[in-house]
Amino acid sequence: LMSALLVLIFSTFLSWKVTHGGKILIVPFEGSHWVNMKVMIKALHSQGHALDVVRNSKSWYIKDDSPHYDAITVPVDEAFNNDFINPILKKIISIERGESPLITFVSLQAEMFSALSEIHRMTCEMTMTMLKDENLINSLKARKYDLLLTDPAWGSGIILAHALNLPLVYNVRWITGGEGHLAIAPSPLSYIPMVGSGLTDKMNFKERLKNFLFYMIWEAQDTFLIRPQYQAVCERFFGPEVRYTDLQRGADLWLMRVDFVFEFPRPTMPNVIYMGGFQCKPAEPLPQHLEDFVQSSGDHGFIIMSLGTLVSEIPADLANEIAATFAKLPQKVIWRYKGEKPDTLGNNTLLVDWMPQNDLLGHPKIKLFVAHGGTNGLQEAIYHGVPVVGIPLFFDQYDNILRLADRGGAKILPLARLDKDDNFLKAIQEVLTEPSYRNNMQRLSRLHRDQPVTPMDNALFWMEFVMRHKGAAHLKAQAYRMPWYSYHSVDVALFFLAIVAVIALMSRVFFRLVCLKKCQKQKNNHPNKK
Known part of the structure; x- marks a missing residue:
């Protein structure tokens, strides 16, 4: 008996997974980007790692107190927050509803260029505030972090990692100059559509011309508006021999927030790890008031609508059109909306400030997701196999919904057409009544879930891999060290x-x-x- 007990104890000891907690410095971005970064922070904390999060004093979503991390607050005068983004969103929505496609396109590009330039200007000012604070930098060096995890949609974390000489890991889809793959992997324009182009990976000659035009637009934006701001910071603190583009492309690991169920197939690199849907999980029970509401839908089921983290309200006439359309449906509707209550709101529609989106999408009575096209929401729709009616507003949202539409799981309805000729009602009814939409999303869900490890476990393994080996230099191609002509x-x-x-x-x-x-x-x- 004693021998059996010793064998059992020894076997249990060998099977233990010993976790050596590390120290991680995190430099996140605001809004919906923080939503998915927070999921990763909780997972890292559960693994026993100590986490410090850099935030600014006017932070929108990132709180200064949390059971999962310690906050490092940088004083700033301006920041990317609600006050900054709301006026821009109102302009963009107004432009999107314009009649002339050419004027709409030019106006949108000008507005986006201006907004992005301002965001990166504020980011550079915050970065310089950190680098000029010798006490802060010395205290960060003294903590001896194992790696720096950042969202490269802004460049603060990239520059700070260089200043602290830390291995660099990205929670990435977007970098300061556009889509992440463009900076690290070969990206032939013949079948890789650019953001904003509204194209798939199947392009004729005319579409390839359009794709090239969008590539030039993104290159011009990066070359003249964005990259020089970060390069000026590098030259001021590190000298002219340090190039921001080299720092950006030199990350040890790129944790990419997509997979090839969602993204079009394309060339990639050994240090790009795909973790699309890492934030998704099986649905948990709903709060009782929501459960009672969706159960009251009977066999018709229910619909949810959300226009994302950034958009809290829309013009009153548009809100009334949406509410009137929902009122005509036999389904119950849960609509995340913080604006003034629409006059046409029906008894079947529940307005909420916040909703457990993942749990609602995983509910057996869910029929449809009306979405703006953010990556987080669409990945959750794929995970749970829920068809989508997409109302894209700006940036990558049209292209995201297009990826699902190309696979037969979504219907796109541009904002300019939403309030005309019952287009919104027709789009909803088409997706609800045509079985192929749900069947295709269920197929995508099966493909997404059929993986040897979960996306989150894969991401955690590779971050800990970088910590154990002080980087991942053997996975980095030398392309980022080469001048363009080489x-x-x-x-x-x-x-x-x-x-x-x-x-x-x-x-x-x-x-x-x-x-x-x-x-x-x-x-x-x-x-x-x-």
């Missing part, structure tokens, strides 16, 4: 062209000499006659 082998091509040119020139000289010699010989053999 990366594209322009110098090699020019070298071979030079050789060809020299050979051609020498051949021409040789034949001219041969011809001259032959002509001279003929002249000598046939003297001029008088």
Whole structure:
């Protein structure tokens, strides 16, 4: 008996997963980006890691007290918060509802350029405030972090990682210059659609021209509006030899918030780890008042609508149109909306300030998700297999919904068409009555879930891998260290062209000499006659 007991104890000891808690510095971004970063923070904390989160004094979502992390607050005069974003959103919604596609496109680009430039200006000012604070930098160095985890949609974490000489891990889909893959992996424009283009990976000649145009727009934005701001910070504190683009592309690990059930297939790199849907989980029981509401829907089921973290309200006439449409449906509707109550609100519609979106999407009576097209919400829709009617507002949202529409799981309804000819009602009824939408989303759900490990466990493993090995240099391609002419082998091509040119020139000289010699010989053999 004693021997059996010793064997059991020894086996249990061998099976224990010993977790060596590390120290992680986190530099997040605000809004919906913080929503998914917070999920990762909780998971890291549960693994025994000590976490410090950098936030600014005017932070919108990131609180200064949490059981999962300690906050490091940086004083700022301006920040990306509700006061900053609300006026911009009102302009964008007004522009989106315009009649002329050309004017709408130009106006949207100008507004987005202006907003992004302002966001990165404020980010650079916050970064300089940190770097100028010697006490802060020295205290961060003294803590001896194992890695820095950041959202590279802004550049503070990238520059801070260089200042502290820390391994760098991204919670990424977007970087300061656009979609993350563009900075690290080959991205042929022939089948990789640019953000904003509204294209799929199947493009004809005209569409490839459009795709190239959008590529040039993004390059111009990064080259002239964004990158110089961060480069100026690098030159001020590290010297002109340090290039921001090298720091950005030199991260040890890119935890990409998509997978290839959602994203179009494309080239990738060894240090890109796909964790799309890492925030998704099985549904938990609803609060009693919500459960009673959805159960009252009977066989018709219910619909949920959310326009995301940033959009709290919309113009009154648009809200009334949406409410009137919902009132015509037999389904119950839960609508996340903080604006003034629409006059046309029906008895079947419940307005809420917040809702447990994941749990509602996983409820057996859910029929449809009316969404703005944010990555977080669409990944949850895929996970639970719920079809989508998408009302994109700005940035990547149209392209996100397009990926689901291309796979037969969503219907896109541009904002400009929402309040015309009962388009909203028709879109909802089409998705509710046509079985292919739900069938396709259920198929995508099965594909997404069929993985050897969960996306979150995969992300945790690779972050701890970087901590154990002090980086992941062996996974990083040398492309980020190469100048553009070396990366594209322009110098090699020019070298071979030079050789060809020299050979051609020498051949021409040789034949001219041969011809001259032959002509001279003929002249000598046939003297001029008088």
